[in-house]
Amino acid sequence: MTSIRDSIQIGPVRFDSRIILAPMDGYSDNPFRLLTRRLGSGASFTEFINTIEVMSKNTKYQDRCRFAPEERPVAIQIFDDNVDRLVAGGNRVYELFKPDLIDVNMGCSVNHVSNRGAGAGLLRRPDKVEQIISGLVNSLPCPISAKIRLGWDADSINYLEIGQICEDQGAAMVTLHARTREQLFKGEADWNAIAALKARLSIPVFGNGDIDSFAEAERMIAETGCDGVMIGRAAMENPWIFAGYDPATVPFALFYTTILDHYALVKKRYEPMRGCIVFRKFAKKYLTQLGAAKDDIRRLITTKDPTEFETLLNRLASEDRRNRFLEEDLGADA
Ligand SMILES: Cc1cc2nc3c(=O)[nH]c(=O)nc-3n(C[C@H](O)[C@H](O)[C@H](O)COP(=O)(O)O)c2cc1C
The missing domain is CATH 1.10.238 (Recoverin; domain 1)
Known part of the structure; x- marks a missing residue:
C-alpha cells in the first residue's frame, strides 16, 4: 500500500514524500517552505506569481520566486488570464530561477484574480486551459502542473474535463482543491471528487481541502486513492503535520x-x-x-x-x- 512517506515521481522530478505544503500567498514564503521541507514536506510550491509583473519592468516579484537549493524540488506557481503572457511569464521565470516544475494556478477564488479570468476564472475557459498547458509544455524543459478547483460554481462543475485537458496537453500532475470557486473556503471539500479525478487520470493526482491532521492526510490517500496531498491552512499553526504530529502530540x-x-x-x-x-x-x-x-x-x-x-x-x-x-x-x- 502507498505510504505518505513514499517518494513519488512527477515526470522526471522526484518528490521526497506525498505530503506537501500548499502554495499560500503570504505564508508559503522561502522561510516557511524551508521549515516545512525540513519537517517532511516532500516539495516546495511558491506563493502564486502574477505574470503581468513578470513581464513588466518591475523586478519586485523576483523576491517571491527565490528559493534555497535545500528546498528542491521547487515548483514556482504562476497565474494570469492571458495565455501568451502566462506562457511567456512561465518561460521567463524558468530562465531566471530554474525551478523543477512550473505550476499553473487555476484555483484562486479571490475576486480581483478570478473575476478577471485568472486563477479559478480559467475553469470557465477550457480552451485557454488547453492553450496554456500545451504552450508551457511545448516551450519548457521542466514538468508543468496545475492546481484546480471543482469548477466555477455548483452548476458548472468541470474538474474532470479540466483535469483531462491538462493530462492530454502533457501536464505531469494535477492538484484538486475540492471546492468550487463560488464556495471560496466554505462548506466541506468534496473528497469523492478527488477519487473521481484519480480514477479518470493517469498522471499523479494530489488531493487538497480540509486536511487538519496527519491521520486525515492518510485517510484522504486511503479513501480517494490520490497520489499525494497538499496541506494549507492546517500547516499555518501545525507545521509538524509534515513530521506526522498534531499540536497535542508534538514533542x-x-x-x-x-x-x-x-x-x-x-x-x-x-x-x-x-x-x-x-x-x-x-x-x-x-x-x-x-x-x-x-x-x-x-x-x-x-x-x-x-x-x-x-x-x-x-x-x-x-x-x-x-x-x-x-x-x-x-x-x-x-
Ligand atoms: C491565505 C491563503 C493563501 C492562499 N494562496 C494560494 C496561492 O497562492 N496559490 C494557490 O494555488 N492556492 C492558494 N491558497 C489555497 C490553498 O493552497 C489550498 O488550496 C486551500 O487553502 C485549501 O486547502 P486547506 O483546506 O488545506 O487549507 C491559499 C489559501 C490561503 C488560506
Whole structure:
C-alpha cells in the first residue's frame, strides 16, 4: 500500500514524500517552505506569481520566486488570464530561477484574480486551459502542473474535463482543491471528487481541502486513492503535520525549536521590520498554542521595534517553555 512517506515521481522530478505544503500567498514564503521541507514536506510550491509583473519592468516579484537549493524540488506557481503572457511569464521565470516544475494556478477564488479570468476564472475557459498547458509544455524543459478547483460554481462543475485537458496537453500532475470557486473556503471539500479525478487520470493526482491532521492526510490517500496531498491552512499553526504530529502530540522540544528556527530563517531572509511583520502571524499562532497571555501576544504583534519584537519573542517562548515543562512535570506526578 502507498505510504505518505513514499517518494513519488512527477515526470522526471522526484518528490521526497506525498505530503506537501500548499502554495499560500503570504505564508508559503522561502522561510516557511524551508521549515516545512525540513519537517517532511516532500516539495516546495511558491506563493502564486502574477505574470503581468513578470513581464513588466518591475523586478519586485523576483523576491517571491527565490528559493534555497535545500528546498528542491521547487515548483514556482504562476497565474494570469492571458495565455501568451502566462506562457511567456512561465518561460521567463524558468530562465531566471530554474525551478523543477512550473505550476499553473487555476484555483484562486479571490475576486480581483478570478473575476478577471485568472486563477479559478480559467475553469470557465477550457480552451485557454488547453492553450496554456500545451504552450508551457511545448516551450519548457521542466514538468508543468496545475492546481484546480471543482469548477466555477455548483452548476458548472468541470474538474474532470479540466483535469483531462491538462493530462492530454502533457501536464505531469494535477492538484484538486475540492471546492468550487463560488464556495471560496466554505462548506466541506468534496473528497469523492478527488477519487473521481484519480480514477479518470493517469498522471499523479494530489488531493487538497480540509486536511487538519496527519491521520486525515492518510485517510484522504486511503479513501480517494490520490497520489499525494497538499496541506494549507492546517500547516499555518501545525507545521509538524509534515513530521506526522498534531499540536497535542508534538514533542515539546520540537515545538520550541521550531519557533526559534522559523524566526531565524525569517531574520535571514527579510529586513528586520519586514521580518517582524512576516513572523507576527506565525508567532501569534505558536504562542497562543503555548498558552502565552493575550496581552503579551498583542504587544508582540503590535510593536514597531524589531529589537523589542525579538526580546519579547525570546522571553515569551522561554517563559512558556518553562511553564510547559512545569505542566509536564505535574502531569507526570499526577
Ligand atoms: C491565505 C491563503 C493563501 C492562499 N494562496 C494560494 C496561492 O497562492 N496559490 C494557490 O494555488 N492556492 C492558494 N491558497 C489555497 C490553498 O493552497 C489550498 O488550496 C486551500 O487553502 C485549501 O486547502 P486547506 O483546506 O488545506 O487549507 C491559499 C489559501 C490561503 C488560506
